Amino acid sequence: MRLVFAGTPEVAVPALDALIASERHEVVAVVTRPDAPAGRGRRLVASPVAERAEEAGIEVLKPNRPRDEEFLARLREIGPDCCPVVAYGALLPKVALDIPARGWVNLHFSLLPAWRGAAPVQHAILAGDQITGASTFLIEEGLDSGPVYGTVTEEVRPTDTSGDLLTRLAFAGSGLLAATMDGIEDGTLQAVPQPADGVSLAPKLTVEDAQVDWAAPALRVDRVVRGCTPAPGAWTVFRGERLKLVAARPLPGEDGLAPGDLAVGKNHVHVGTGSHAVELLWVQPQGKKPMRAADWARGVRIAPGERLGAADVR
Numbered sequence: 001m002r003l004v005f006a007g008t009p010e011v012a013v014p015a016l017d018a019l020i021a022s023e024r025h026e027v028v029a030v031v032t033r034p035d036a037p038a039g040r041g042r043r044l045v046a047s048p049v050a051e052r053a054e055e056a057g058i059e060v061l062k063p064n065r066p067r068d069e070e071f072l073a074r075l076r077e078i079g080p081d082c083c084p085v086v087a088y089g090a091l092l093p094k095v096a097l098d099i100p101a102r103g104w105v106n107l108h109f110s111l112l113p114a115w116r117g118a119a120p121v122q123h124a125i126l127a128g129d130q131i132t133g134a135s136t137f138l139i140e141e142g143l144d145s146g147p148v149y150g151t152v153t154e155e156v157r158p159t160d161t162s163g164d165l166l167t168r169l170a171f172a173g174s175g176l177l178a179a180t181m182d183g184i185e186d187g188t189l190q191a192v193p194q195p196a197d198g199v200s201l202a203p204k205l206t207v208e209d210a211q212v213d214w215a216a217p218a219l220r221v222d223r224v225v226r227g228c229t230p231a232p233g234a235w236t237v238f239r240g241e242r243l244k245l246v247a248a249r250p251l252p253g254e255d256g257l258a259p260g261d262l263a264v265g266k267n268h269v270h271v272g273t274g275s276h277a278v279e280l281l282w283v284q285p286q287g288k289k290p291m292r293a294a295d296w297a298r299g300v301r302i303a304p305g306e307r308l309g310a311a312d313v314r
Helices: 010-021 048-055 069-078 120-126 162-186 218-227 293-300
Strands: 002-007 026-031 036-038 043-045 059-061 083-086 104-108 131-138 148-155 235-238 241-250 262-264 269-271 278-285
Touching: 002 010, 002 048, 002 069, 010 026, 010 048, 010 083, 010 162, 026 048, 026 069, 048 059, 059 069, 083 162, 104 162, 120 131, 120 162, 120 218, 131 162, 148 162, 218 241, 218 278, 262 293, 269 293, 278 293
Parallel strands: 002 026, 002 083, 026 059, 083 104
Antiparallel strands: 036 043, 104 131, 131 148, 235 241, 241 278, 262 269, 269 278
16 A cells, blocks of 8 residues: 555654565655653754654655645645555544545543543553553544554553653554554455444643652552653652652551651661552752762751652743
8 A cells, every 4th residue: 555654752663664665655754743852952853753753765744734635635645545644643624534535533541441542651650550552543523433453562660660661652653553563455454443432542741740649658659750751751849949850669567657758778768658658769950960869868968857849840
C-alpha cells in the first residue's frame, strides 16, 4: 500500500522505521506537527518524525491544522491507500479521515477500551496496572473508540517510569503496526468493535496532577513519581520552591515519620507518607540539573523540623 504516516514525537519513530523497512508498503509522505521552539534559545526545531523522514528522503507535510485546505489538497494528490498514525498530536477532521481508501489506523499505547486519551501509559502506572499493551484501531470521530485490528501486551514492571514503559511499547507497537498494514492489505485482518464495558479515560496529566500528596500512602507516592516521569515531572515544595522528584522508592516497615517529614542520613533521604516512608533517590531543584537526593540534602543543610510540601510555591 501507499502510506502517509502521521506522527510527531520520538516515540513514533520506531513505527515509522518499521514501515520504511517494509518490503510490502511504501511510505510516500509524513504528516507531523509544525516546528516548535526548543532549548534556551527557543529556536524552531523540527519534530523527531520530521527529522527521520527527511533523512529517508520522504516528503514532510506540516499543516498548522489538519483541516487546512492546502494540506487536504496535497493529501488528495498523493492518494494514500492508508494512513498509519502514532502520537500525531492533533484531531483529524472527517474530511481528512475520508481521503485514504482504507482509513487512518492508529497505534495507541493501551489495551483498548482501557485508557482512551492522550496519556494512557502514565495512567496505567498511576492506576497500578500490572499488564498493559498497545492496540491498532481504525480512527473514527470519537476519542480512540474505533474498531480494533490487533493488540500486543506488555508487563508493567515495579520500577517502570512512564518513559521506560513507553519506550518498550514503542518498539513492540511498531511491529504490531507493520503487521496490521500487512493484514489490511491482504484482507486477512478485520477490525473488531470495542466492547462497551471496560472503558477508561486517560487525559493529559497537568502540572497540578504531578504534585505529590505526602498524606497519601507510599504506594501512591511511588506511582505518581514513576507515572509522571519524565513528564510532566512529579514535584513537591521545599522552602517555598518546587523540588522535582526524579526517582524514589517505597521503604518497607514502620518508620514513625509524619507525612512530609524528613529523615536525612549520610547517604539517604527518607520522607514520611500516609503509610510508611519513601526514599528519595534523585531530585532536581529549580534551575539546576538532577542530582542524588543525599547530595541535595547536604547542600541545602536541612534544619530540624523542615519538611516537604509544607508551604506555597513562590
